[in-house]
Amino acid sequence: MSVLVFVEASNGKIKKAGFEGVVYGKLSGSPVTAVVCGEADAAEVASLGEYGANHVLHVKKNYDAGALVDVMAAAADKTGASLIVFPFDNTGKAIAPRLSARLKAGLVSGALGVPTTTEGAFKVKKNVFSGKAIAEVEIKTDKKIVAFSPNSVGLQKSEGTASIEEFSPTVKESKIKLVETKKLEGDVPLPEAELVVSAGRGLKGPENWGMIEELAKVIGAATACSRPVADAHWRPHHEHVGQTGVAIRPNLYIAIGISGAIQHLAGVNQSKVIVVVNNDPEAPFFKAADYGVVGDAFQVVPRMIEAFKKFKASQH
């Protein structure tokens, strides 16, 4: 099965989800053609070979989602790919359904692992009911599209090289105009973060976020928050996780002063390890936690910072 993978790049760098998409593609079938969309350094593009790409089509222009549907349709036509892979992030969510309609290809969004093809049936697992259940879905069309959840397969590097070709397909004129792009604060983008420190209304007010930021900095994590915190403008909206916010799947999610309402859990319960700090032993979040600390955040968090700092110092 030949596989086409959408890879987003900006400011010379390929997003982590792009590398993971190539790994996903390689584990699903081969050969793998990566379609790099946006400005990317030559070394970044070439390194896709180490993740499993055999060939790269590099689209150097920056296009909006509508035009990227044209790009991916042209790439699918050129390569005859039977499987097209997207990350289930904002860009993937904007392109994959439109491409599915254009190519009349079955689409599974939010896939959790690589497809299986037992007895010719192409099946993929995905979350349903806000992560309360896992469904197995079969795609029956000849062309298939899968949008995988972040951290589904992780990054696996090996030896390999990819041939690189510049690709400039004809795209329709865009109906929208990009006016300005503002880079979000923070060193680690939340959807890509492997470690996340998140806090809720238990923190009492925005003036108390210093210790959350410090904890995140010490362990190299992104910061997140519950919805009421963003609604009250204690934190920016792009940090809001949950059913109506960003859905994340980090390796570690530390939730501080968050009750664990179902709408919050919907966006974080796929995290590999969940640590909860809450002063109410009956807080629902403890039911979803791997580790829990019953205690006052204002006492526990400074001690966590101290402990992580000591641990880091002992590693040198």
Ligand SMILES: Cc1cc2nc3c(=O)[nH]c(=O)nc-3n(C[C@H](O)[C@H](O)[C@H](O)COP(=O)(O)OP(=O)(O)OC[C@H]3O[C@@H](n4cnc5c(N)ncnc54)[C@H](O)[C@@H]3O)c2cc1C
């Ligand atoms: C349609 C809909 C969609 C929603 N979508 C989302 C969503 O996407 N994301 C989301 O987060 N919410 C969402 N919500 C809101 C959700 O239902 C909860 O109201 C919200 O998650 C609660 O936020 P919280 O846990 O920060 O606050 P609270 O519920 O007020 O909980 C605060 C917690 O902090 C603890 N605490 C208090 N003081 C301390 C202390 N000193 N130390 C330690 N712990 C302390 C308390 O015991 C409590 O458990 C949605 C609601 C609806 C109706």
